[in-house]
Amino acid sequence: MKTALTIAGSDSSGGAGIQADIKTMMANGVYAMSAITALTAQNTTGVAAIQNATAEFLGQELDSVFNDIFPDAIKIGMVSESDLIQVIAGKLRRYKAKNIVVDPVMVATSGARLISEAAVDVLKNELFPLADLLTPNIPETEVLTGMQITTAEAMIEAARQVSEKYHCAVLCKGGHQLNDANDLLYVNGAYRWFEGKRINNPNTHGTGCTLSSAIASNLAKGFSMEESVNRAKDYISGALAAMLDLGKGSGPMDHGFAIKNNFTEEA
Numbered sequence: 609m610k611t612a613l614t615i616a617g618s619d620s621s622g623g624a625g626i627q628a629d630i631k632t633m634m635a636n637g638v639y640a641m642s643a644i645t646a647l648t649a650q651n652t653t654g655v656a657a658i659q660n661a662t663a664e665f666l667g668q669e670l671d672s673v674f675n676d677i678f679p680d681a682i683k684i685g686m687v688s689e690s691d692l693i694q695v696i697a698g699k700l701r702r703y704k705a706k707n708i709v710v711d712p713v714m715v716a717t718s719g720a721r722l723i724s725e726a727a728v729d730v731l732k733n734e735l736f737p738l739a740d741l742l743t744p745n746i747p748e749t750e751v752l753t754g755m756q757i758t759t760a761e762a763m764i765e766a767a768r769q770v771s772e773k774y775h776c777a778v779l780c781k782g783g784h785q786l787n788d789a790n791d792l793l794y795v796n797g798a799y800r801w802f803e804g805k806r807i808n809n810p811n812t813h814g815t816g817c818t819l820s821s822a823i824a825s826n827l828a829k830g831f832s833m834e835e836s837v838n839r840a841k842d843y844i845s846g847a848l849a850a851m852l853d854l855g856k857g858s859g860p861m862d863h864g865f866a867i868k869n870n871f872t873e874e875a
């Protein structure tokens with residue numbers, strides 16, 4: 609069985625972060641492992657508190673995973689402080705990690721800031737150069753380029769700039785702002801649109817986490833970057849279309865929609 613590791617924060621309400629990643633990886637047929645960067649006290653209405661792991665402990669989590677079950681792909685999500693980012697970068701280099709997907713999580717849809725101002729530069733300088741794929745949404749792409757992105761052309765130009773600067777593929781997600789649910793992949797000097805029909809579901813908590821871990825799962829299984837994105841788009845569309853409705857705010861998706869079977873039947 610292929611394996612994937614998520615390095616991210618825990619979401620106590622289970623819709624984003626580590627919990628979304630593990631559910632997604634399982635539904636996409638890979639063995640899921642985790643290194644937790646932070647605990648968040650969070651639900652569908654917002655983030656009440658954040659407790660970061662220490663850099664030393666995060667390092668021990670990563671050593672424990674890499675020295676035993678080597679991950680075929682890695683997804684990196686919320687990492688809020690510079691020292692944690694530096695530990696991750698050091699371990700990825702040391703263990704020669706491959707198929708690295710970095711979701712540059714900055715602000716939750718609920719409005720909570722999930723990375724300190726100071727850590728954004730460390731993320732760019734230390735982690736981005738190790739990534740095979742970056743998956744910023746439009747506000748994150750604006751922070752990374754200093755551009756204002758209001759058109760499809762601006763999305764292409766911004767993705768080009770990020771891809772050339774960090775020598776990796778970039779998937780700029782239009783889900784929250786532009787163009788239906790069309791995302792733009794910029795890879796090796798060329799771009800391709802991945803078109804998604806916008807699903808009229810107000811419950812989109814954890815969409816970014818879910819997409820990036822679905823892509824990592826498919827890279828772990830040996831699919832190309834383009835096919836991994838294609839399959840991940842199909843998966844997230846299915847999870848949104850299942851119309852789960854939980855919580856008082858923007859609720860989670862049904863990550864298990866594709867694996868409903870005898871074990872999920874109710875009495």
Ligand SMILES: Nc1ncnc2c1ncn2[C@@H]1O[C@H](COP(=O)(O)OP(=O)(O)O)[C@@H](O)[C@H]1O
Nearest residue numbers: 745781783784789790804805806807815816819
């Ligand atoms: N209502 C929707 N219908 C279909 N796809 C969506 C919808 N909202 C987001 N997506 C898709 O979910 C993925 C995550 O995008 P996005 O929500 O922008 O990420 P983030 O959570 O990082 O802001 C993208 O592929 C995006 O196109």
Ligand SMILES: Cc1ncc(COP(=O)(O)OP(=O)(O)O)c(N)n1
Nearest residue numbers: 617624625716717813814815816817
């Ligand atoms: C612990 C944790 N990590 C990441 C996020 C952000 O999730 P994301 O999928 O980018 O988007 P929203 O959930 O904000 O739609 C989070 N909330 N918590």
